[in-house]
Amino acid sequence: MSDNDKTLCVVGASGLVGSHIVKAALAAGFRVNGTLRNADDPQKAPYLMALPGAAERLTLYSADMATSADFDAPLAGCDAVFIACLVPIYAGRDGTPAREMDEDRGWAEIIRPIEDGCLNIMQAAARQDVKNVIVCSSTSSTNPREPVAVKNEIDHPSDLQHQLSQKKYTAAEKTVMEASARAFAKEHGQRLVIFLPTMMLGPTILPEHANRAFHKALADMLEGKKGWHDTVPAGSMSVSHLDDVAALFLAGYETPEASGRYFAVYDSWPWRDIYAEIGKHVPASALPAPLDGEPEMPTGFDFTRRDSLGVTLRDIPTTLKETLDWLKTKPFG
Ligand SMILES: NC(=O)c1ccc[n+]([C@@H]2O[C@H](COP(=O)([O-])OP(=O)(O)OC[C@H]3O[C@@H](n4cnc5c(N)ncnc54)[C@H](OP(=O)(O)O)[C@@H]3O)[C@@H](O)[C@H]2O)c1
Numbered sequence: 001m002s003d004n005d006k007t008l009c010v011v012g013a014s015g016l017v018g019s020h021i022v023k024a025a026l027a028a029g030f031r032v033n034g035t036l037r038n039a040d041d042p043q044k045a046p047y048l049m050a051l052p053g054a055a056e057r058l059t060l061y062s063a064d065m066a067t068s069a070d071f072d073a074p075l076a077g078c079d080a081v082f083i084a085c086l087v088p089i090y091a092g093r094d095g096t097p098a099r100e101m102d103e104d105r106g107w108a109e110i111i112r113p114i115e116d117g118c119l120n121i122m123q124a125a126a127r128q129d130v131k132n133v134i135v136c137s138s139t140s141s142t143n144p145r146e147p148v149a150v151k152n153e154i155d156h157p158s159d160l161q162h163q164l165s166q167k168k169y170t171a172a173e174k175t176v177m178e179a180s181a182r183a184f185a186k187e188h189g190q191r192l193v194i195f196l197p198t199m200m201l202g203p204t205i206l207p208e209h210a211n212r213a214f215h216k217a218l219a220d221m222l223e224g225k226k227g228w229h230d231t232v233p234a235g236s237m238s239v240s241h242l243d244d245v246a247a248l249f250l251a252g253y254e255t256p257e258a259s260g261r262y263f264a265v266y267d268s269w270p271w272r273d274i275y276a277e278i279g280k281h282v283p284a285s286a287l288p289a290p291l292d293g294e295p296e297m298p299t300g301f302d303f304t305r306r307d308s309l310g311v312t313l314r315d316i317p318t319t320l321k322e323t324l325d326w327l328k329t330k331p332f333g
Pocket of ligand 1: 038065136199
């Protein structure tokens with residue numbers, strides 16, 4: 001409990017990533033101000049308030065990133081803000097998929113809300129003199145036009161013009177947001193640390209997170225149902241454990257010289273190998289049909305910057321086993 005004189009703000013405290021940052025920050029002895037859009041949400045708040053240390057040191061606030069002033073109260077007196085609410089937008093206000101939009105709509109309805117939301121929170125942080133800003137982005141901002149065998153966070157940003165020309169507005173959100181956040185932080189003397197995860201697994205804190213995306217696919221597979229794929233894809237997936245991602249976020253905050261982008265993935269594996277691990281835990285009937293041929297080369301990462309933060313990450317078999325063992329217990333009934 002060495003750090004309980006400091007308060008950290010977690011924006012998106014009810015999110016998959018944010019709830020794990022809250023948990024890790026409480027475990028490290030910090031006071032935490034968490035935000036979600038409705039702090040009284042009965043499907044969310046009780047699970048956060050049940051975390052160890054929450055009753056004494058967690059306060060929840062209602063705040064929407066569209067309104068900068070919402071963040072003045074939760075940021076007052078904080079030493080850092082963790083921004084984990086920049087959820088990808090896949091469709092416009094009328095339901096039009098992002099990939100069917102022209103560029104004007106792509107900017108207005110997909111890219112700008114994320115960029116503006118992040119800047120609204122950073123503006124509140126500047127008003128409240130919060131100097132440490134840690135942002136959750138994603139590896140979608142690390143896909144250069146010409147793929148490289150081994151990518152790093154510095155030399156291999158996504159090519160915005162290419163993303164726009166391909167109507168990849170959802171991926172471009174993060175590319176644009178990161179550039180604007182960098183410029184804002186520089187102008188206002190904030191230290192900006194950006195984490196880049198892909199698929200995150202492990203036990204979840206809120207029930208809704210166990211019931212979506214690959215967590216849901218794994219739960220279905222434990223019951224013998226097909227998950228995401230009918231056939232093993234030729235491609236790969238990058239994976240990390242939620243608690244390790246949260247540990248990276250805290251390390252990014254607690255390492256004063258940390259700045260800029262950091263991968264938050266353990267590694268990328270061919271789906272073939274991921275399903276081979278899953279096959280050790282689920283009925284054979286749930287597995288996708290085998291891949292015909294050899295898998296493509298998985299994404300290669302240079303983890304020098306990630307490892308400079310001193311966090312040891314679980315390997316993929318351990319993360320999958322922990323997730324499946326936990327799902328087997330039907331943790332939320
Ligand atoms: N999940 C993944 O697999 C994954 C993979 C790669 C990167 N990421 C990145 O991780 C970050 C967090 O994603 P996540 O999966 O943790 O998201 P999530 O589970 O959907 O949670 C999003 C959080 O943001 C809050 N939020 C949503 N809209 C908001 C708004 N307009 N204003 C303020 N708060 C708002 C939500 O609270 P309420 O809804 O309760 O208001 C919730 O606390 C994102 O940047 C995402 O791109 C996620």
